[in-house]
Amino acid sequence: MSVPEGHYPENYHPGSDQPDLNRPVHERYPQIRATSGYADPRVTRTGPGPGAGTDQQPERSAALSARVALAVTVVIGQLWALTVATDAWMKGSTDTAWWCTGFSVASFLVVVLAWRISRQDR
Amino acid sequence: MTTEPSAPDEEERAALRDRISADSLTTRRDYLRIVATVSGGLVVGSTVVAAGVLSRHGDGSAPPLKVADALTPGQAVAFGYPGEDDRALAVKLADGTVVGYSAICTHLACGVLWQQDRGTEGELHCPCHEGVFDVRTGEVTAGPPPRPLPKVIMVEDAQGAVWAIGTARSGESERSGLCRGLRASDPALAGAAGCRADEGAS
CATH class of the missing domain: 2.102.10.10 (Rieske [2Fe-2S] iron-sulphur domain)
Structure with missing residues:
Protein backbone atom coordinates (compact mmCIF):
# COMPACT_ATOMS: atom_id res chain seq x y z
CA MET A 1 0.00 0.00 0.00
CA SER A 2 1.54 3.22 -1.13
CA VAL A 3 1.73 6.28 1.07
CA PRO A 4 0.27 9.40 -0.54
CA GLU A 5 2.59 12.17 -1.51
CA GLY A 6 3.04 14.92 1.01
CA HIS A 7 2.57 12.67 4.02
CA TYR A 8 6.30 12.31 4.69
CA PRO A 9 8.28 14.61 6.96
CA GLU A 10 10.49 17.12 5.29
CA ASN A 11 13.79 15.76 3.89
CA TYR A 12 12.52 12.23 4.19
CA HIS A 13 12.14 9.55 1.60
CA PRO A 14 11.05 6.00 2.17
CA GLY A 15 13.70 3.36 2.22
CA SER A 16 17.37 3.34 2.92
CA ASP A 17 20.09 5.25 1.19
CA GLN A 18 21.63 1.84 0.64
CA PRO A 19 19.60 0.27 -2.18
CA ASP A 20 20.38 -3.28 -1.13
CA LEU A 21 18.56 -2.67 2.11
CA ASN A 22 15.41 -1.52 0.39
CA ARG A 23 13.38 -4.65 0.45
CA PRO A 24 9.63 -4.20 -0.14
CA VAL A 25 8.15 -2.79 3.07
CA HIS A 26 4.75 -1.40 3.82
CA GLU A 27 5.35 0.56 7.00
CA ARG A 28 5.59 4.28 6.99
CA TYR A 29 8.96 4.26 8.73
CA PRO A 30 10.61 1.03 7.60
CA GLN A 31 13.96 1.99 9.07
CA ILE A 32 12.55 2.05 12.55
CA ARG A 33 12.68 -1.56 13.58
CA ALA A 34 11.19 -3.09 16.64
CA THR A 35 14.71 -3.08 18.00
CA SER A 36 15.18 0.65 17.48
CA GLY A 37 13.88 1.20 20.96
CA TYR A 38 14.55 3.85 23.53
CA ALA A 39 16.81 6.76 22.62
CA ASP A 40 16.49 6.22 18.91
CA PRO A 41 16.78 9.84 17.72
CA ARG A 42 14.31 9.20 14.98
CA VAL A 43 11.57 8.41 17.42
CA THR A 44 9.98 11.75 18.29
CA ARG A 45 6.51 10.51 19.30
CA THR A 46 6.28 7.49 21.49
CA GLY A 47 2.65 6.91 20.68
CA PRO A 48 0.20 5.20 22.95
CA GLY A 49 1.92 2.97 25.44
CA PRO A 50 0.64 0.45 27.95
CA GLY A 51 -2.48 1.72 29.72
CA ALA A 52 -3.41 4.09 26.92
CA GLY A 53 -7.08 5.00 27.05
CA THR A 54 -7.45 4.12 30.71
CA ASP A 55 -7.83 6.53 33.59
CA GLN A 56 -4.54 8.33 34.02
CA GLN A 57 -5.30 9.56 37.56
CA PRO A 58 -7.39 6.87 39.23
CA GLU A 59 -7.05 8.53 42.62
CA ARG A 60 -8.96 11.56 41.35
CA SER A 61 -11.75 9.34 40.03
CA ALA A 62 -11.97 7.53 43.36
CA ALA A 63 -12.12 10.86 45.16
CA LEU A 64 -15.04 11.95 42.98
CA SER A 65 -16.89 8.70 43.71
CA ALA A 66 -16.31 9.29 47.41
CA ARG A 67 -17.70 12.82 47.12
CA VAL A 68 -20.86 11.51 45.45
CA ALA A 69 -21.26 8.89 48.19
CA LEU A 70 -20.72 11.52 50.89
CA ALA A 71 -23.27 13.87 49.34
CA VAL A 72 -25.90 11.14 49.04
CA THR A 73 -25.33 10.11 52.66
CA VAL A 74 -25.70 13.68 53.85
CA VAL A 75 -28.94 14.09 51.91
CA ILE A 76 -30.32 10.95 53.57
CA GLY A 77 -29.51 12.63 56.89
CA GLN A 78 -31.39 15.71 55.74
CA LEU A 79 -34.46 13.61 54.94
CA TRP A 80 -34.31 12.19 58.46
CA ALA A 81 -33.97 15.71 59.89
CA LEU A 82 -37.02 16.82 57.93
CA THR A 83 -39.14 14.06 59.46
CA VAL A 84 -37.90 15.01 62.93
CA ALA A 85 -38.65 18.68 62.23
CA THR A 86 -42.17 17.86 61.04
CA ASP A 87 -42.84 15.72 64.10
CA ALA A 88 -41.46 18.40 66.40
CA TRP A 89 -43.56 21.12 64.79
CA MET A 90 -46.70 19.02 65.03
CA LYS A 91 -46.00 18.41 68.72
CA GLY A 92 -45.49 22.12 69.26
CA SER A 93 -41.70 21.96 69.72
CA THR A 94 -40.85 24.85 67.45
CA ASP A 95 -37.32 25.14 68.84
CA THR A 96 -36.53 21.56 67.86
CA ALA A 97 -37.90 22.18 64.37
CA TRP A 98 -35.57 25.17 63.95
CA TRP A 99 -32.59 23.16 65.22
CA CYS A 100 -33.38 20.54 62.59
CA THR A 101 -33.47 23.28 59.97
CA GLY A 102 -30.03 24.43 61.13
CA PHE A 103 -28.76 20.88 60.77
CA SER A 104 -30.24 20.78 57.28
CA VAL A 105 -28.50 24.04 56.33
CA ALA A 106 -25.15 22.71 57.61
CA SER A 107 -25.69 19.52 55.62
CA PHE A 108 -26.42 21.56 52.51
CA LEU A 109 -23.14 23.43 52.95
CA VAL A 110 -21.29 20.11 53.16
CA VAL A 111 -22.94 18.96 49.94
CA VAL A 112 -22.07 22.21 48.16
CA LEU A 113 -18.50 21.85 49.37
CA ALA A 114 -18.35 18.28 48.06
CA TRP A 115 -19.72 19.51 44.74
CA ARG A 116 -17.49 22.53 44.21
CA ILE A 117 -14.28 21.69 46.03
CA SER A 118 -12.40 20.33 43.00
CA ARG A 119 -14.05 21.13 39.72
CA GLN A 120 -11.45 19.50 37.45
CA ASP A 121 -12.07 16.00 38.76
CA ARG A 122 -13.81 13.83 36.26
CA MET B 1 -37.46 -7.58 -2.72
CA THR B 2 -36.28 -5.36 0.10
CA THR B 3 -35.92 -1.65 -0.07
CA GLU B 4 -32.77 0.06 1.13
CA PRO B 5 -33.29 2.41 4.05
CA SER B 6 -32.88 6.02 3.20
CA ALA B 7 -29.72 7.84 4.26
CA PRO B 8 -31.31 10.08 6.98
CA ASP B 9 -32.77 6.98 8.66
CA GLU B 10 -29.39 5.38 8.83
CA GLU B 11 -27.87 8.53 10.27
CA GLU B 12 -30.56 8.71 12.91
CA ARG B 13 -30.07 5.08 13.78
CA ALA B 14 -26.32 5.56 14.03
CA ALA B 15 -26.77 8.59 16.28
CA LEU B 16 -29.19 6.67 18.48
CA ARG B 17 -26.82 3.72 18.65
CA ASP B 18 -23.98 6.04 19.66
CA ARG B 19 -26.11 7.62 22.36
CA ILE B 20 -27.27 4.32 23.79
CA SER B 21 -23.83 2.80 23.76
CA ALA B 22 -22.21 5.81 25.39
CA ASP B 23 -20.35 4.88 28.56
CA SER B 24 -22.35 7.12 30.83
CA LEU B 25 -25.11 9.52 29.90
CA THR B 26 -24.98 11.20 33.33
CA THR B 27 -21.59 11.89 34.82
CA ARG B 28 -20.78 11.76 38.50
CA ARG B 29 -20.38 15.53 38.42
CA ASP B 30 -23.96 15.72 37.14
CA TYR B 31 -25.02 13.50 40.02
CA LEU B 32 -23.32 15.85 42.47
CA ARG B 33 -25.18 18.80 40.98
CA ILE B 34 -28.49 16.95 41.23
CA VAL B 35 -27.81 15.89 44.83
CA ALA B 36 -26.87 19.47 45.75
CA THR B 37 -30.14 20.70 44.24
CA VAL B 38 -32.13 18.13 46.23
CA SER B 39 -30.23 19.14 49.36
CA GLY B 40 -31.14 22.80 48.82
CA GLY B 41 -34.76 21.81 48.34
CA LEU B 42 -34.74 19.97 51.65
CA VAL B 43 -33.37 23.08 53.36
CA VAL B 44 -36.23 25.11 51.93
CA GLY B 45 -38.72 22.45 53.00
CA SER B 46 -37.37 22.29 56.53
CA THR B 47 -37.46 26.07 56.83
CA VAL B 48 -41.03 26.18 55.63
CA VAL B 49 -42.04 23.48 58.13
CA ALA B 50 -40.31 25.21 61.05
CA ALA B 51 -41.85 28.54 60.03
CA GLY B 52 -45.28 26.97 60.48
CA VAL B 53 -46.81 26.37 57.06
CA LEU B 54 -48.37 23.08 58.18
CA SER B 55 -51.68 23.33 59.92
CA ARG B 56 -52.01 21.71 63.33
CA HIS B 57 -55.14 20.50 64.95
CA GLY B 58 -55.99 22.85 67.74
CA ASP B 59 -54.32 25.98 66.40
CA GLY B 60 -56.46 28.91 67.38
CA SER B 61 -58.99 28.99 70.14
CA ALA B 62 -62.74 28.62 70.26
CA PRO B 63 -65.43 28.86 72.93
CA PRO B 64 -66.62 25.60 74.48
CA GLU B 172 -48.99 17.45 75.16
CA SER B 173 -50.70 17.24 78.52
CA GLU B 174 -54.31 18.40 78.79
CA ARG B 175 -53.31 21.04 81.35
CA SER B 176 -50.63 22.41 79.04
CA GLY B 177 -53.09 22.49 76.13
CA LEU B 178 -55.72 24.27 78.22
CA CYS B 179 -53.17 26.83 79.41
CA ARG B 180 -52.06 27.45 75.83
CA GLY B 181 -55.63 28.07 74.70
CA LEU B 182 -56.37 30.22 77.71
CA ARG B 183 -53.21 32.27 77.20
CA ALA B 184 -54.18 32.90 73.59
CA SER B 185 -57.68 34.08 74.47
CA ASP B 186 -57.17 35.73 77.88
CA PRO B 187 -53.60 35.96 79.27
CA ALA B 188 -54.78 37.48 82.54
CA LEU B 189 -57.19 34.61 83.12
CA ALA B 190 -54.41 32.12 82.32
CA GLY B 191 -52.29 33.69 85.05
CA ALA B 192 -55.19 33.64 87.48
CA ALA B 193 -55.82 29.96 86.68
CA GLY B 194 -52.28 29.12 87.75
CA CYS B 195 -50.77 28.46 84.33
CA ARG B 196 -47.00 28.70 84.51
CA ALA B 197 -45.09 30.61 81.83
CA ASP B 198 -43.64 27.41 80.34
CA GLU B 199 -47.00 25.64 80.10
CA GLY B 200 -48.31 25.70 76.55
CA ALA B 201 -45.79 28.36 75.60
CA SER B 202 -45.16 27.20 72.03
Missing part, protein backbone atom coordinates in the same frame (compact mmCIF):
# COMPACT_ATOMS: atom_id res chain seq x y z
CA LEU B 65 -68.73 23.56 72.10
CA LYS B 66 -71.58 21.28 73.10
CA VAL B 67 -71.13 18.14 71.00
CA ALA B 68 -73.85 15.89 72.40
CA ASP B 69 -76.73 16.10 74.86
CA ALA B 70 -75.77 12.70 76.20
CA LEU B 71 -73.52 9.76 75.38
CA THR B 72 -73.96 6.19 76.48
CA PRO B 73 -70.90 4.04 77.29
CA GLY B 74 -69.28 2.84 74.08
CA GLN B 75 -70.96 5.54 72.02
CA ALA B 76 -68.96 8.02 69.93
CA VAL B 77 -69.82 11.31 68.29
CA ALA B 78 -68.03 13.16 65.49
CA PHE B 79 -67.76 16.94 65.48
CA GLY B 80 -65.49 19.80 64.44
CA TYR B 81 -63.47 21.63 67.09
CA PRO B 82 -62.01 24.24 67.44
CA GLY B 83 -62.78 25.00 63.79
CA GLU B 84 -65.42 23.34 61.68
CA ASP B 85 -62.67 21.72 59.59
CA ASP B 86 -60.85 20.33 62.62
CA ARG B 87 -62.50 16.93 62.55
CA ALA B 88 -62.66 15.27 65.93
CA LEU B 89 -64.46 12.53 67.74
CA ALA B 90 -65.48 11.97 71.34
CA VAL B 91 -65.98 8.57 72.93
CA LYS B 92 -67.57 7.64 76.24
CA LEU B 93 -65.68 4.67 77.66
CA ALA B 94 -67.21 1.85 79.66
CA ASP B 95 -66.13 3.40 82.95
CA GLY B 96 -67.85 6.67 82.09
CA THR B 97 -64.74 8.62 81.07
CA VAL B 98 -65.25 10.85 78.06
CA VAL B 99 -62.23 11.23 75.78
CA GLY B 100 -61.83 13.29 72.61
CA TYR B 101 -59.25 13.20 69.84
CA SER B 102 -58.54 14.63 66.45
CA ALA B 103 -60.07 12.28 63.89
CA ILE B 104 -57.22 12.89 61.43
CA CYS B 105 -54.57 10.17 61.45
CA THR B 106 -51.06 11.44 62.16
CA HIS B 107 -49.68 9.20 59.43
CA LEU B 108 -51.26 10.38 56.18
CA ALA B 109 -54.34 12.25 57.38
CA CYS B 110 -56.93 9.57 56.77
CA GLY B 111 -60.04 9.51 58.93
CA VAL B 112 -59.74 7.72 62.27
CA LEU B 113 -62.67 5.49 63.26
CA TRP B 114 -63.94 4.34 66.65
CA GLN B 115 -64.18 0.56 66.80
CA GLN B 116 -65.74 -0.62 70.03
CA ASP B 117 -65.26 -4.34 69.34
CA ARG B 118 -61.46 -4.20 69.01
CA GLY B 119 -59.02 -4.41 71.88
CA THR B 120 -59.95 -4.53 75.54
CA GLU B 121 -62.03 -1.38 75.65
CA GLY B 122 -62.21 -0.46 71.97
CA GLU B 123 -59.65 1.17 69.68
CA LEU B 124 -59.26 4.14 67.43
CA HIS B 125 -58.44 2.63 64.07
CA CYS B 126 -57.16 4.13 60.84
CA PRO B 127 -58.16 1.77 58.02
CA CYS B 128 -55.80 3.26 55.41
CA HIS B 129 -52.62 1.69 56.79
CA GLU B 130 -53.87 -0.18 59.84
CA GLY B 131 -52.82 2.46 62.33
CA VAL B 132 -54.20 1.88 65.81
CA PHE B 133 -54.41 4.36 68.70
CA ASP B 134 -55.10 3.71 72.37
CA VAL B 135 -58.52 5.14 73.10
CA ARG B 136 -57.62 6.18 76.63
CA THR B 137 -54.36 8.02 75.87
CA GLY B 138 -54.27 8.55 72.12
CA GLU B 139 -50.84 6.85 71.92
CA VAL B 140 -49.94 4.77 68.86
CA THR B 141 -50.26 1.07 69.62
CA ALA B 142 -49.82 -0.35 66.12
CA GLY B 143 -49.11 0.67 62.56
CA PRO B 144 -47.15 3.48 60.98
CA PRO B 145 -48.47 6.71 62.61
CA PRO B 146 -45.46 8.65 63.97
CA ARG B 147 -47.25 10.63 66.67
CA PRO B 148 -50.11 10.23 69.14
CA LEU B 149 -53.44 11.75 68.19
CA PRO B 150 -53.92 15.38 69.25
CA LYS B 151 -56.49 15.57 72.02
CA VAL B 152 -59.71 17.44 72.34
CA ILE B 153 -60.40 18.07 76.01
CA MET B 154 -63.90 16.94 76.88
CA VAL B 155 -66.05 17.48 79.95
CA GLU B 156 -69.47 16.20 80.88
CA ASP B 157 -71.78 18.59 82.71
CA ALA B 158 -74.29 17.77 85.44
CA GLN B 159 -77.03 17.11 82.90
CA GLY B 160 -74.86 14.61 81.00
CA ALA B 161 -74.18 16.90 78.05
CA VAL B 162 -70.70 16.54 76.55
CA TRP B 163 -68.63 19.64 75.83
CA ALA B 164 -65.36 20.26 74.03
CA ILE B 165 -63.45 22.93 75.93
CA GLY B 166 -59.91 22.90 74.52
CA THR B 167 -57.22 21.03 72.63
CA ALA B 168 -53.81 19.53 73.30
CA ARG B 169 -51.25 18.66 70.67
CA SER B 170 -49.67 15.26 70.13
CA GLY B 171 -47.93 14.27 73.34
